[in-house]
Amino acid sequence: MRARRDVVPVWKDEYMSDPADAGTNPSDQPTASDMAADEANPTADELADVEHERNALRAFVESLGFAELKNGQWFPRLLAASMSAYAKKVDAKYFQDKYHGVPPDVIVDQRIKMAARYAAIEGGLSASAYTGVIVATIGSLGGASPATVPAAVATVMVDIAYISQLQLQLAYDIAVLYRVPLDVDDPDDLWKLIKVAFTIKSGELAREGAIKAVPALVRPLIKKFYSGAVLNAAKGLPVVGKFLLQRNLIKIGIPLVGIPLAVILNRWTTAAAGKHARAVFRNEARVLEATERLLDRSRHPQLLLWVAWLVVQADGKTSDDEALLLRHLTRLVQERHDIADDRLASIVDLDPDDVWSLVAEADDDLADVVDASEAVAKIDGEINAKERAVLEELSAHCSEEAA
Numbered sequence: 001m002r003a004r005r006d007v008v009p010v011w012k013d014e015y016m017s018d019p020a021d022a023g024t025n026p027s028d029q030p031t032a033s034d035m036a037a038d039e040a041n042p043t044a045d046e047l048a049d050v051e052h053e054r055n056a057l058r059a060f061v062e063s064l065g066f067a068e069l070k071n072g073q074w075f076p077r078l079l080a081a082s083m084s085a086y087a088k089k090v091d092a093k094y095f096q097d098k099y100h101g102v103p104p105d106v107i108v109d110q111r112i113k114m115a116a117r118y119a120a121i122e123g124g125l126s127a128s129a130y131t132g133v134i135v136a137t138i139g140s141l142g143g144a145s146p147a148t149v150p151a152a153v154a155t156v157m158v159d160i161a162y163i164s165q166l167q168l169q170l171a172y173d174i175a176v177l178y179r180v181p182l183d184v185d186d187p188d189d190l191w192k193l194i195k196v197a198f199t200i201k202s203g204e205l206a207r208e209g210a211i212k213a214v215p216a217l218v219r220p221l222i223k224k225f226y227s228g229a230v231l232n233a234a235k236g237l238p239v240v241g242k243f244l245l246q247r248n249l250i251k252i253g254i255p256l257v258g259i260p261l262a263v264i265l266n267r268w269t270t271a272a273a274g275k276h277a278r279a280v281f282r283n284e285a286r287v288l289e290a291t292e293r294l295l296d297r298s299r300h301p302q303l304l305l306w307v308a309w310l311v312v313q314a315d316g317k318t319s320d321d322e323a324l325l326l327r328h329l330t331r332l333v334q335e336r337h338d339i340a341d342d343r344l345a346s347i348v349d350l351d352p353d354d355v356w357s358l359v360a361e362a363d364d365d366l367a368d369v370v371d372a373s374e375a376v377a378k379i380d381g382e383i384n385a386k387e388r389a390v391l392e393e394l395s396a397h398c399s400e401e402a403a
Contacts, residue, residue, distance in 0.1 A: 042121045061157045082165045087184045104177045112274030115170045116267045123266030126159035171197035171277040178285035199276045291328040294372045301337045311376045314390040321380040359397045366398040
């Protein structure tokens with residue numbers, strides 16, 4: 001068996017064009033055949049890398065029983081097999097050593113392009129197995145031993161496993177590059193990674209996600225395909241398994257499209273997943289950096305916690321960015337100052353008088369607290385009227401103490 005050169009695909013000099021660069025006018029959109037042709041001539045190294053990974057995943061799929069496909073257990077098994085070892089090797093130091101001095105944005109963009117290219121190459125290699133017969137086999141579960149997976153279905157599952165693993169690892173890379181802490185052994189962090197990697201939104205149907213994840217030129221085909229009974233093939237699978245199977249059944253079930261559609265969907269969904277991960281984790285990195293600056297400049301870390309909570313709850317709602325800031329601020333105050341404020345953690349509805357009492361107890365200049373409060377209010381955009389009122393009241397109390 002060919003030795004694996006690197007756990008992460010090696011960079012090549014040629015990169016695919018960005019899918020977002022395609023024109024919005026349908027006449028300007030490339031055809032599926034044109035887009036498939038972009039990956040028609042992969043290098044020998046690229047083919048070897050893809051085939052090596054496909055062989056490893058084929059062994060994984062062949063170890064599954066058909067019941068594991070039916071009940072969705074293939075996905076948690078894939079997670080266990082693909083992410084734990086990967087996360088142990090790929091950390092911040094890994095990227096620092098490999099791309100010393102290169103800004104994260106540059107590395108992220110190139111990793112998205114490279115992953116999308118590899119996904120497209122794999123789609124072309126797998127497309128010959130895509131037939132309506134396989135859809136019928138998956139949907140009916142007929143004629144298949146409950147203990148073994150038919151060879152044709154195994155070939156399709158290799159593609160699904162390859163793309164799933166590639167998108168998970170790409171999202172994890174992006175999180176690491178933006179210094180967003182993720183622990184794949186923590187259930188909350190793992191679920192966060194899954195949602196980001198597969199662009200799963202709360203309440204979103206797999207059908208909607210699949211249609212949005214592909215270019216306009218094939219959406220009519222997909223909508224027509226999904227109007228049929230083929231979705232019965234995914235019944236009984238858990239949420240993520242159902243989502244992934246539905247997304248990939250498009251490639252299998254639409255007749256007379258074949259390799260071009262397999263290439264375009266693999267490439268497009270991977271590029272879309274990478275861009276989504278970049279947007280999510282880059283924004284979290286922005287919030288994390290802002291939080292670190294607040295703490296670096298503050299001489300009152302415990303009071304800063306109370307003031308931040310007061311500002312956030314001023315308008316009666318907590319935005320995602322505000323929640324991120326509070327989470328990181330609480331963690332950093334504990335890590336850097338060994339302060340865990342159990343009293344604050346137990347409060348549901350913070351009384352401003354409690355904060356004013358803490359302000360009154362301070363016997364030094366509180367300008368850093370005032371500055372920090374304004375930064376907290378700006379973390380999710382413009383300061384609204386209710387936040388401004390709290391900021392003004394805080395400034396007045398701090399000025400009284402200074403006087």
